[in-house]
Amino acid sequence: MSPTTRSALCLMVVCAALFLSVAEARRKVKCHNKKAYPHCAGYQFYCPDSCEHSCYVDCELCRPVCSCDKPGGVCQDPKFVGGDGITFYFHGKKDRDFCLLSDSDLHINAHFIGKRGPTMSRDFTWVQSVALLFDDHRLYVGAQKTAAWDNDVDRLEISYDGQTIDLPATEGARWQSSTLPALSIVRSLGTNAVTLEAEGKFKITANVVPITEQESRVHNYGITAEDCFAHLELGFKFYSLTDDVHGVLGQTYREGYVSRVKMSANNPIMGGEHKFSASELFAPDCAVSRFGRAGSGIAMMSELSSVNCASGIAGRGLVCKK
Structure with missing residues (x-):
């Protein structure tokens, strides 16, 4: 493996680690209405970047939504x-x-x-x-x-x-x-x-x-x-x-x-x-x-x-x- 290839791989690993650390810092949310939305309940989502601390799952759409956008x-x-x-x-x-x-x-x-x-x-x-x-x-x-x-x-x-x-x-x-x-x-x-x-x-x-x-x-x-x-x-x-x-x-x-x-x-x-x-x-x-x-x-x-x-x-x- 050439030095250039090794450097590129290292950079990819560092970037992936940074991405995971940022993602882990965001809140994870779920749909809790199992009776009405069994297709979505239990799935876990990260809050979007624009509201990493405060979002909820729209169970009907089955996706995370920023609380401040409604x-x-x-x-x-x-x-x-x-x-x-x-x-x-x-x-x-x-x-x-x-x-x-x-x-x-x-x-x-x-x-x-x-x-x-x-x-x-x-x-x-x-x-x-x-x-x-x-x-x-x-x-x-x-x-x-x-x-x-x-x-x-x-x-x-x-x-x-x-x-x-x-x-x-x-x-x-x-x-x-x-x-x-x-x-x-x-x-x-x-x-x-x-x-x-x-x-x-x-x-x-x-x-x-x-x-x-x-x-x-x-x-x-x-x-x-x-x-x-x-x-x-x-x-x-x-x-x-x-x-x-x-x-x-x-x-x-x-x-x-x-x-x-x-x-x-x-x-x-x-x-x-x-x-x-x-x-x-x-x-x-x-x-x-x-x-x-x-x-x-x-x-x-x-x-x-x-x-x-x-x-x-x-x-x-x-x-x-x-």
């Missing part, structure tokens, strides 16, 4: 994909709480964490936790603060009506409420990823992800080794919203809603921060709160004849866009 997605700093399919950003402010959705029987607030660079006029922000109010119940999902990130260490914190929920760190581990059997939480991965569902109300995918060194360098976040700003990337699906729903994300599900963001901008930004600000995480007191009010009624399919409906997060229910 209506109801909330991720990054923070990027929203509205119920109308339009992508926009809502920056809010660090260490503050904002109303993501408010309806007569469902209210969702988010706590933002963040950091401001020395030359910045606004905060870099991410969603650290969310609080849900429904049926006289309180559900909390949050990312615990951590310095160095390790995919094998669970950084999820979940509580229901003030009681901490301890799920075994095993993929498929399931918790079901004894007081509200329609509410369940399932680990979609062994650590840092769950699916929460209240039948007839909502289905949520929640992943805890860090700000990586590469992300910090590319976006000039200035993240240090003391705090990797672990945060949530979320996918929401709703089953019974009224047409009076509001909130940063909620308003985009209203019939006839017209987005106010400047679509010609590279990063369309949703304003109106003062309207969505809440006094604390579990307080449904933002200026656009609808919680506890008699709504205008659930939008029936007969009222939505002019919209295009398709499944968002795998499961029952529809996400509709005009």
